[in-house]
Amino acid sequence: MQNYAITERGKLILVMFVVLFIVLPSVVIVAWIATRDLAPKEPDDGSNGAIQDDIDPAASKQDSDDTPDPAVTQPRSDESGAIPPGTSNDDLPVFNLEAGIMTFLFIPESQTTLDENIVSKIGEFLSSPQNTGDSIIAVNIPHLPDNDTEILTNTLIDALESHEVPLSYIVFNIYQPNPNAHEFEITIFFQ
Numbered sequence: 001m002q003n004y005a006i007t008e009r010g011k012l013i014l015v016m017f018v019v020l021f022i023v024l025p026s027v028v029i030v031a032w033i034a035t036r037d038l039a040p041k042e043p044d045d046g047s048n049g050a051i052q053d054d055i056d057p058a059a060s061k062q063d064s065d066d067t068p069d070p071a072v073t074q075p076r077s078d079e080s081g082a083i084p085p086g087t088s089n090d091d092l093p094v095f096n097l098e099a100g101i102m103t104f105l106f107i108p109e110s111q112t113t114l115d116e117n118i119v120s121k122i123g124e125f126l127s128s129p130q131n132t133g134d135s136i137i138a139v140n141i142p143h144l145p146d147n148d149t150e151i152l153t154n155t156l157i158d159a160l161e162s163h164e165v166p167l168s169y170i171v172f173n174i175y176q177p178n179p180n181a182h183e184f185e186i187t188i189f190f191q
Helices: 008-036 057-065 116-125 146-161
Strands: 094-096 101-106 137-142 170-175 184-190
Touching: 008 170, 094 116, 101 116, 116 146, 137 146, 146 170, 146 184
Parallel strands: 137 170
Antiparallel strands: 094 101, 101 184, 137 184
């Protein structure tokens, strides 16, 4: 009976095989599953191109005349997630309990923790009807340098864990911010 030994080259090839054919596809599948529910849903178009729904046109005109509730509206951010200049911190956090969404600003240059108002609002956010027993809390954060990302994620984890949210229920989604931005929008919602 012959004894065979795996050489260093064989070990390297085995590790590359595992990474390429097992780990990498698993990461891609998990990322796809985590983000597939985040895609905006488009209205169902009729065959003639008109949007068909059951909303009464008179009722929708009446609703459009109403001014939006500032506590429920979304902040005026662009697709990069940066809050435009002129938006004050007094307008934030934006909070919608029914939809289960909360948005606030984070300034890495001057913040290492969240203020008590935001931590308190996170507690209210967790009482949303969207928070079911198996809900995952998704957090959209900007792509920042490693130091700033570590500070931001640790701060958010600490705030959520202070309200007894286990780490296993928190998922971070990273977006590409405007390169000139100094203030970044953080959005928390339920998946």
